[in-house]
Amino acid sequence: MTILALVRFYFIRHILFVLFTIIVGIILSSLTMSFVFAAPQLVRDPLLVEYDITVYIDPVAQTIKGRSVIAIKSPNELTLLLGQRFKVTRAFIDGKILKPSNEPHGMMHAWKISNSQRNIQRYIEIHWHGKLASLNTSLNHQETLGKVDPVSGSLGTFLPDSSGWYPRIVGELASYRVSLEMPPGQRGLVAGRLIEELDTAEKGYQARFEFPFPSEGIDFMGGPYIITTDMIKSTGGKRIQLRTYFHPQIKELARGYLDTVKDYIDLYESRIGEYPYTEFSIVSSPTPTGFGMPTLTYLGIDVLQLPFIRNTSLGHEVLHNWWGNGVYPYYPSGNWSEGLTTFMADYAYKERIGLESAREMRLGWLRDFAALSLGQDSALDRFTTRTHGASKIVGYNKAAMIFLMLRDLLGHESFNRAIKTFWRHQRFRVASWADLQRAFEAESGEDLQTFFKQWLTYTGAPNIRIAKAVRLHTDSGYQVIITLEQTADLYSIRVPIVVHTKGSKEIRVFDLDRNQQTFSFEIKTKPLAVVLDPDFRLFRRLTPDEAPPILRQVMVNQDTVTVLLPELDEVRAVAETLARELQNRIPKKVLANDPLTANSILVIGLQEQIDKWLSLHKLPVRPAIMQRNGTAYVWTVRYKNSVLAVVSAKDIASLKALARPLPHYGRQSYVVFDNAKAIIRGTWPASVQMVKLN
Numbered sequence: 001m002t003i004l005a006l007v008r009f010y011f012i013r014h015i016l017f018v019l020f021t022i023i024v025g026i027i028l029s030s031l032t033m034s035f036v037f038a039a040p041q042l043v044r045d046p047l048l049v050e051y052d053i054t055v056y057i058d059p060v061a062q063t064i065k066g067r068s069v070i071a072i073k074s075p076n077e078l079t080l081l082l083g084q085r086f087k088v089t090r091a092f093i094d095g096k097i098l099k100p101s102n103e104p105h106g107m108m109h110a111w112k113i114s115n116s117q118r119n120i121q122r123y124i125e126i127h128w129h130g131k132l133a134s135l136n137t138s139l140n141h142q143e144t145l146g147k148v149d150p151v152s153g154s155l156g157t158f159l160p161d162s163s164g165w166y167p168r169i170v171g172e173l174a175s176y177r178v179s180l181e182m183p184p185g186q187r188g189l190v191a192g193r194l195i196e197e198l199d200t201a202e203k204g205y206q207a208r209f210e211f212p213f214p215s216e217g218i219d220f221m222g223g224p225y226i227i228t229t230d231m232i233k234s235t236g237g238k239r240i241q242l243r244t245y246f247h248p249q250i251k252e253l254a255r256g257y258l259d260t261v262k263d264y265i266d267l268y269e270s271r272i273g274e275y276p277y278t279e280f281s282i283v284s285s286p287t288p289t290g291f292g293m294p295t296l297t298y299l300g301i302d303v304l305q306l307p308f309i310r311n312t313s314l315g316h317e318v319l320h321n322w323w324g325n326g327v328y329p330y331y332p333s334g335n336w337s338e339g340l341t342t343f344m345a346d347y348a349y350k351e352r353i354g355l356e357s358a359r360e361m362r363l364g365w366l367r368d369f370a371a372l373s374l375g376q377d378s379a380l381d382r383f384t385t386r387t388h389g390a391s392k393i394v395g396y397n398k399a400a401m402i403f404l405m406l407r408d409l410l411g412h413e414s415f416n417r418a419i420k421t422f423w424r425h426q427r428f429r430v431a432s433w434a435d436l437q438r439a440f441e442a443e444s445g446e447d448l449q450t451f452f453k454q455w456l457t458y459t460g461a462p463n464i465r466i467a468k469a470v471r472l473h474t475d476s477g478y479q480v481i482i483t484l485e486q487t488a489d490l491y492s493i494r495v496p497i498v499v500h501t502k503g504s505k506e507i508r509v510f511d512l513d514r515n516q517q518t519f520s521f522e523i524k525t526k527p528l529a530v531v532l533d534p535d536f537r538l539f540r541r542l543t544p545d546e547a548p549p550i551l552r553q554v555m556v557n558q559d560t561v562t563v564l565l566p567e568l569d570e571v572r573a574v575a576e577t578l579a580r581e582l583q584n585r586i587p588k589k590v591l592a593n594d595p596l597t598a599n600s601i602l603v604i605g606l607q608e609q610i611d612k613w614l615s616l617h618k619l620p621v622r623p624a625i626m627q628r629n630g631t632a633y634v635w636t637v638r639y640k641n642s643v644l645a646v647v648s649a650k651d652i653a654s655l656k657a658l659a660r661p662l663p664h665y666g667r668q669s670y671v672v673f674d675n676a677k678a679i680i681r682g683t684w685p686a687s688v689q690m691v692k693l694n
Helices: 002-010 015-027 141-145 248-271 313-319 337-353 355-370 389-410 412-426 433-444 449-457 552-556 569-583 607-616 652-656
Strands: 049-058 063-073 078-083 086-093 108-113 121-131 151-153 156-159 174-182 187-190 193-200 204-215 220-223 226-233 239-246 279-285 290-293 296-300 463-473 478-487 493-501 504-512 516-523 527-532 561-564 588-590 600-606 632-639 642-649 670-674 677-682 689-692
Touching (some): 049 220, 078 121, 174 187, 174 220, 187 204, 220 279, 226 248, 248 279, 248 313, 248 412, 313 337, 337 355, 355 389, 355 552, 389 412, 389 433, 389 449, 389 493, 389 552, 412 433, 433 449, 463 493, 463 527, 463 689, 478 493, 478 527, 504 516, 552 642, 561 569, 569 600, 569 652, 600 607, 600 652, 642 652
Parallel strands (some): 049 174, 239 279, 279 296, 561 600, 600 642
Antiparallel strands (some): 078 108, 086 121, 151 156, 156 220, 174 204, 187 220, 193 204, 463 478, 478 516, 493 504, 493 527, 632 642, 632 670
16 A cells, blocks of 8 residues: 555646646746646647657657647638747748747747637648757656656656757647667657557668547657557457567567456446547656556556555546546646546545545545644645645545435436547547536536535545533333534535444535534434544545544644754755755754754654654654664654654664665554565554444
8 A cells, every 4th residue: 555655646637737838938928928838728629739759869869849720710810839949950840941039048948929800720830959958867767757848768767748859839738750860779759549660670660650639738758668559449349569678688578468457458348438549558767657548557666566566546547548648638727637536546446446445545635634734735626636745645545435425415327428428429539527427417406506615625634523512211122322523614515423332333425514513313122322424525624533643744734843962964954855845845953951842743764863852842752663773763653732753763774774665654553664675564543523322
């Protein structure tokens, strides 16, 4: 579970596209407002832009040379962009020379294409070349995801759309054709249908791809790949070409991945509708990337070698060909695709394992949310893409749980019909949360305005507790009277209450829409206790007893203060690096003797230093469960109104070994390491809100 959390951290849907949106919006702010790049508009018009690109890429020389013809079916004023690292040798618009851009804008050349009163069909032709950045395989996943440069080397080439590696029109979905050439020993691809392919020792690799559907952008991947292929037929009889583009050292994994992809496509076709494309490829990356594009996923070599990836994260990426790459989110009103994909992939796999596995995932989501400090989350309709831990907790986990609550409300049959209806109506369109709401309303006959409004626009989560519960004797048995309270924002929610009797239990659901409401019900068998939502099916803020402290609380809390106990410069530098990796920011440091007044505290030191510090502040010693062999011990403890995370290592080498693995154990309350390997991990026991009946 913990390593899986590491891997899922890699999987950021559409992050390049959204980063590109932000960057271009900034660099073009000096131009007229009509030039500011934005997410595709919520329209149903035919595509206005089509690219025809030919490129030659030499990974060893790290060069690119290209020609692009852009067909535009619009008389409107447009903006054309190309990465500033590239030089334009020739450029024409409708046969006339296109003047050079007046000045560079940030990382992009920008041209203003004036509106045309006469020609609706316009053509732009551009020839360009340039030097690519060097591939750096030493970067960690966070550093890799933060890079937008087009990189190349003998081990791999990755040209993200956000790098401006090809000339593109701002803010328009587009179809495209790409013809590519690479030297012998190298192979490459873009998302889309492979039309033809030639690979010879003399001429190298040549291939043509086309993508006739709306696309947010074009990413290029290349490397010394060994290609393995297979084929299946869709539910409609369409041939689907399956491929792996794997580095030589993992070529033996190809067959297993191809077989697993077949199963996922069959599964999702039965639940949603026919697979929208004619290909799906799994492409290995020499760096720790994890991206999903239409028709393919691009995963780090180390990730692909993890034994559980085929049965977990791979399915998530396949499903994105329906949600995110088959129906596009309307970003101005929020990105629904990550939550729906998490619900129908990651969570669905837990349900297939069993009830307890699904419950544990729901509890994990709620624990993660409880780790956020007040004001750190945002409304779901403002989520676009994952940029840090807090945004994932909202955009992935909270959104997935909303779909769970919606299914509980409408029933499986109605929910599943709505999913198929939404796909059928919105395929290859930009769709919003409102479109999803209409699909669920149409199939269920329910008015879901209140449901969607509160879960999409409110920040935080409802705080619910059992204020009072009593049992009365009646002629026919017993009557239970229960008072529920909610604080903060007022939600209209269905609260499950489990009633325990001797040897059995039953579930009652109450509709709570005020700050305090009293409900009563009859029961024949003597009730002994009532428990609020013990299966964690309602998105809510857990009480401290329900949410024992976990490491993520000090990792995501912006107010966390850090105590660095090492006094020697070398050890202190290692401790500070670890603190920075854990919090993904420069730590706020306090002295060892300072009183423990902050609500979130991280303490790092060697074992003897940690023992003295704990004694100084009259804190409990290292928990008994961690009194075993290991080189480093990490645990959390709740102290008064504060949450503490303690990192204790035997020596500097043991402390240094934690920098890479420890940030990926945020859901744990404690971890024991043997160097960089976690040998013991877990969470402190949680309790439930129970009231015994007298």
